[in-house]
Structures are given as structure tokens and as C-alpha cells.
Amino acid sequence: MSGRSLSIAMLSITTMWAAVVSELSDSFLGLQMNPALETPDLTGYDPVDLLCSRGGAAGEPRVLSWCKSWLMCIKGKAAPAGDADAVMKAWSPADCKEVCGKWPALSGKEGAAGFLILWSNVSKHGTADCMTSCANFQKSLSSCVATIMFEPGKLAVMGKPPSHKPPAPKVCTQRNTTCLPDLPVEHQKCLAHKTREVIHGKKPFEDVKNRCFRLAMDMKDCKDCPQLGDNYQSKYHTFVGGCMDQLNAYWQATHPAAKNAAIPGATGCTVH
DSSP: OOHHHHHHHHHHHHHHHHHHHHHHHHHHHHHHHOGGGSOOOOOSSOHHHHHHEEEOTTSOEEEOHHHHHHHHHHHHHHTTTOSHHHHHHHHOOOOHHHHTTSSOOTTOOTTSOOOOOOOSOHHHHOHHHHHHHHHHHHHHHHHHHHHHHHOHHHHHHHTOOOTTSOOOOHHHHSTTOOOOTTHHHHHHHHHHHHHHHHHHOOOOOHHHHHHHHHHHHHHHHTTTOGGGSTTTTSHHHHHHHHHHHHHHHHHHHTOGGGGGGSOOOOSSSOOO
């Protein structure tokens, strides 16, 4: 067989093999895209409920749309790795050198057209401290979001409450609720006033009596609220609450309404 014929034969075999690989790839992609054949979600909870739900005025939970959209974007882009590095890559926040003014902020702001931002007050805050704080913040938020979205086992170890528990009464979750975790402590102080009155005859001031009466009513109304439970201040609640606070802080810091005070936004999943 001549060299030309051999080359043609090799090219034909290569083309046939490429077609086979392409067909197998299409079949595999078809399996991935078929919802019925996807790996079931065994998380046991909805990350959107944990990070994006807030108590409404009437106690009904409301989901922040920007938060839900951001989490869904992260979930799609950070899979299948599902670790902190994958979340960071999916998010792609502005480089800390841009955030702290060491570099011009070429990333632009979220929710607005990109443009050059130069911070004039960087020297007042200190670039080195800003760089450290920025890097720690981005690492912490990426890590906690990765844990909540992709590692439910770690949350379970922290003491996550069982998902089958009945929903909390509305009084526990309404916007201006008085059912706060320190309510039992404040009520206990009132009981001490009462004991002092009985034993030593020292009556509390009128405003203290009124406050203690309200606290007693609050204790009665809030007795079934989870935030008054002994295990509420667990590692789980501290972790999830801290992650929620960080995400909200980022949303505020990048808000277009802040104009020149807003920090440069992300180039991946954005909150605005």
C-alpha cells in the first residue's frame, strides 16, 4: 500500500472513530439531560430556605429573589466538584486588588455598565488590611455556601434540626417578633426582681414592672418557638446565620444604588 493510500485509510479510521465517540458523547449527554435519569437530590433540605428566607410582616416566610437566583447560578456552575474552589470560580468576585484600590476596578459594578473606578480613600483604610479582609471574606463565603449546598453531612454533624419538625408558629418568624433567643434570660431577671420583693420587700420601679409583665406575656406567646430552645445557639445556627449575614453584606456592598461607594462586582454569578 502506498503512503498516500495508507494516509487515506488512517484518516478514514480516525473519522469513523470520531463519529463513534461523538455518538457516545451525545448519548451520554442525553442521559444527563433526562431529569428522570439524574441522580436524586439527597440533601434533605433546601439551601434557598436556609439562606434566602426571611420573616414577613405577617410571619409568612418570604424568599429573596436575588438570593435564590445567585444560589441557583452557583449550584449550576459549581457542580460537579461542589467544593469551595468551585463555588469561588462560579462566583468569580472582583480581584481584591480591585476592591481595595490597588488596581483600577475594571470589573465594574454589578447591575450597571462596567466602567473605571478609582478609590481615593484607600490610604485612609490601609491597603494591606483591606486585602487581608477581602481575601478572608471571599474565602469564608465560598466555603460556607459550598458546605450548605453540597455537603449536607457537615451540617448534620453541626446539629441541624430534623427536617420533619412542624413549622414554627407565625409569632416566631414575623418581622418584628419579640421571640428572641435572649427572651428567657430577660424573663429570668424579672423573676429575680420578684424574689427580691418577696424576701427583702424591695419593690421594683413601675417601668421595670411593666417591662416584666410584657416579658411574661411574650414568654407565653413564644413558648413553642425554636429560637427559645436549649440547642438553638448551636454550631449549626451560628454557621448558617453567619453565612447568611455574609451574603447579605456582599449584596449591600455591591448594590448599584451605593454608586461610588459600591465595591466592584463579580464577573460570574452576580447578586444584582
